[in-house]
Amino acid sequence: xxxxxxxxxxxxxxxxAKMLTDRFRIPQxxxxxxxxxxxQAGTALGLxxxxxxxxxxxxxxxxxxxxxxxxxxxxxxxxxxxxxxFPRTVAQADALQATLxxxxxxxxxxxxxxxxxxxxxERLTGRRTCRNCGRGFHVLFDPPRQExxxxxxxxELYQRDDDREETIRKRLTVYxxxxxxxxxxxxxxxxxxxxxGMQAIADVQEQVLxxxxxx
Numbered sequence: 089x090x091x092x093x094x095x096x097x098x099x100x101x102x103x104x105a106k107m108l109t110d111r112f113r114i115p116q117x118x119x120x121x122x123x124x125x126x127x128q129a130g131t132a133l134g135l136x137x138x139x140x141x142x143x144x145x146x147x148x149x150x151x152x153x154x155x156x157x158x159x160x161x162x163x164x165x166x167x168x169x170x171x172x173x174f175p176r177t178v179a180q181a182d183a184l185q186a187t188l189x190x191x192x193x194x195x196x197x198x199x200x201x202x203x204x205x206x207x208x209x210e211r212l213t214g215r216r217t218c219r220n221c222g223r224g225f226h227v228l229f230d231p232p233r234q235e236x237x238x239x240x241x242x243x244e245l246y247q248r249d250d251d252r253e254e255t256i257r258k259r260l261t262v263y264x265x266x267x268x269x270x271x272x273x274x275x276x277x278x279x280x281x282x283x284x285g286m287q288a289i290a291d292v293q294e295q296v297l298x299x300x301x302x303x
Contacts, residue, residue: 089114089168089300090193092175094270095201096263097256098211099285100292104201105172107293114168117159119152142249144258146176146266153183160187168196176267181274197303198274199296201285205260212256216245 089112093101105116123141126134137147156174159165175181188194203211214227216236220243225232232238236245249255274280281299283292 089170090188090196091169091300092171092195092198092274093173093201094198094267094274095285096203096205096208096267097259098208099201099203100289101172101201103289104199104293104296105170107289108170108296111297112168114170115164116170116172117156117165117174118172119147119155119174120172122155122159123147123152142255144250144255144262146262149177149179149183152176153180153187156184157187160191175270176263178269178273181270195279197281197300198270198279199299200271200274200280200282201292202282203285207286208260209253209256212251213247213253215247215251217248218243219246220244 091108093105095101102116102118105118108114109116123134123137127138127141128134133151137151140147152174156171160169171184175184210228211226214229216225216227216232217223218225218238218241221238221241223238223240224230225238225245232245237243238245250259271280271282283295283299285292287295
């Protein structure tokens with residue numbers, strides 16, 4: 089199974105991808121996680137990406153495309169993959185199509201999750217991350233047992249710069265301008281299924297599985 093999950097920041101792509109990974113034993117390729125790892129490591133690429141991420145802008149195509157191209161050629165992708173957060177632009181979608189063609193592979197389905205903008209802001213501004221182990225929490229939906237402290241290791245919880253409301257609003261604007269055209273792109277290719285991301289997680293997963301079965 090070769091799948092793309094589309095949707096604005098906070099739509100639930102990562103949650104659905106992890107559930108699918110557990111079910112089908114194929115890797116979740118989340119470019120956001122890869123880039124944040126580079127930022128934490130302080131690499132030259134990470135520092136370059138950080139300036140864009142902190143401003144709520146998209147990381148340049150040439151950086152992201154190169155990362156994804158290398159990842160798709162790794163052994164654990166031979167049975168399939170779930171792309172979470174890529175492509176983000178039509179140019180990236182074209183580059184992905186060329187990459188897959190070169191590997192003699194093709195996409196099976198593209199799932200687009202839609203969520204109300206105000207609900208997305210609530211979801212994202214409430215996220216907290218442990219400085220020590222990286223575990224995530226949410227002040228409303230998944231709070232820690234002790235305020236500002238990680239349940240797993242006792243580390244300090246903090247709000248990432250790209251989870252602040254001003255940055256989130258800008259990220260949503262960027263998404264609407266640059267990423268939403270992908271819906272028309274994949275619809276024209278006959279690969280798109282749109283789902284309401286405001287539903288319960290289990291309900292969304294059930295509909296994702298139904299869409300995959302019908303592909």
